[in-house]
Amino acid sequence: MVYFSWLVFAVYGITTYLYWKQFIKDSKDSYKTSHYWLTAAVAVHGVFILSIMFSLSRLPIATVSESIQTFVWITAALYLLLEKHLKEHSQGALILSLLLILLFISNITFKLSQSINPILYDVKFETHVFSMLLANSGFMLAFIASVLHLLLSNEIKKKELGIFFRRLPSLVYFEKISNYAINIGLIFLAIGFMLGIYSAAQVWSESLLTDPKIVSVLLTLLIYFIHYIGRKMGKITGQRAAIISIIGFVSIMISYLVVSNIIPGEHHFG
Numbered sequence: 670m671v672y673f674s675w676l677v678f679a680v681y682g683i684t685t686y687l688y689w690k691q692f693i694k695d696s697k698d699s700y701k702t703s704h705y706w707l708t709a710a711v712a713v714h715g716v717f718i719l720s721i722m723f724s725l726s727r728l729p730i731a732t733v734s735e736s737i738q739t740f741v742w743i744t745a746a747l748y749l750l751l752e753k754h755l756k757e758h759s760q761g762a763l764i765l766s767l768l769l770i771l772l773f774i775s776n777i778t779f780k781l782s783q784s785i786n787p788i789l790y791d792v793k794f795e796t797h798v799f800s801m802l803l804a805n806s807g808f809m810l811a812f813i814a815s816v817l818h819l820l821l822s823n824e825i826k827k828k829e830l831g832i833f834f835r836r837l838p839s840l841v842y843f844e845k846i847s848n849y850a851i852n853i854g855l856i857f858l859a860i861g862f863m864l865g866i867y868s869a870a871q872v873w874s875e876s877l878l879t880d881p882k883i884v885s886v887l888l889t890l891l892i893y894f895i896h897y898i899g900r901k902m903g904k905i906t907g908q909r910a911a912i913i914s915i916i917g918f919v920s921i922m923i924s925y926l927v928v929s930n931i932i933p934g935e936h937h938f939g
Contacts, residue, residue, distance in 0.1 A: 670779075673720065677713055678776055680706070680714075681710050684703060684706040688703045688761040707765070708749060711746050714741070715742060715746075721735070721738070727795070728795050732780060734779045736802065739799075741768045741775070744764070748760070759817065760814065763817065796860075797864035797868055800860045803854075803861075807853045810846070811846070812914060815847050815910070815912075818847065819911050819915075820833045820837075822908055844907065844910065847911065851897065858893070865886075889921055889924065892913065893917050
């Protein structure tokens with residue numbers, strides 16, 4: 670299983686290289702090749718996820734390394750569908766670079782957990798985790814769109830029309846993609862959070878609001894809710910919206926990689 674995980678990493682690595690090559694050279698032939706490789710990467714990764722599911726008879730969500738694998742696959746699949754629908758591939762290089770880093774973190778800590786809390790076999794709990802992963806995938810797409818928005822905006826302000834100006838679509842495009850992704854992410858985050866609170870209440874004896882993971886999720890929910898309300902009021906747009914989106918995703922990564930592994934709390938199921 671470990672060798673399979675590194676095979677997945679290698680396919681994503683080649684795909685990431687091709688997307689950067691295509692971004693720098695702006696070649697239509699390179700785009701077709703990179704798109705085919707991304708399709709292959711998502712397919713191979715999907716087979717890997719299924720092999721874990723059949724091996725353990727559950728979703729691969731019990732450990733951080735397992736959940737990263739699932740998160741990366743969901744995000745890559747969503748981006749593949751988005752790219753195919755919009756015929757716009759400029760975000761691919763950055764998205765895949767970040768996914769490759771997450772895969773590396775997962776692979777070096779990869780360990781299938783055979784002995785887990787029985788709650789992980791509950792459909793409601795699995796739906797909670799899957800909803801949270803879907804939300805985080807949406808927020809990641811918004812994060813990349815926001816970073817590219819700031820890079821393009823910076824070039825335009827400085828009147829230094831370089832590679833970002835030549836390769837990227839308009840600022841309006843990235844703002845729309847980011848806002849749409851955040852709206853979808855908020856829906857799944859709310860669903861996942863409510864299901865998580867329900868599941869936690871069944872097995873935890875301590876106060877739910879003292880758990881570091883729940884506190885970090887509430888902070889993330891607040892950041893993106895401010896983004897949403899600010900947009901509706903017309904107070905948060907453009908660069909300000911992009912910055913808040915980036916802060917929100919940084920909060921998610923801190924929760925995902927730091928709080929889950931380092932800070933003690935009830936949110937451990939292995």
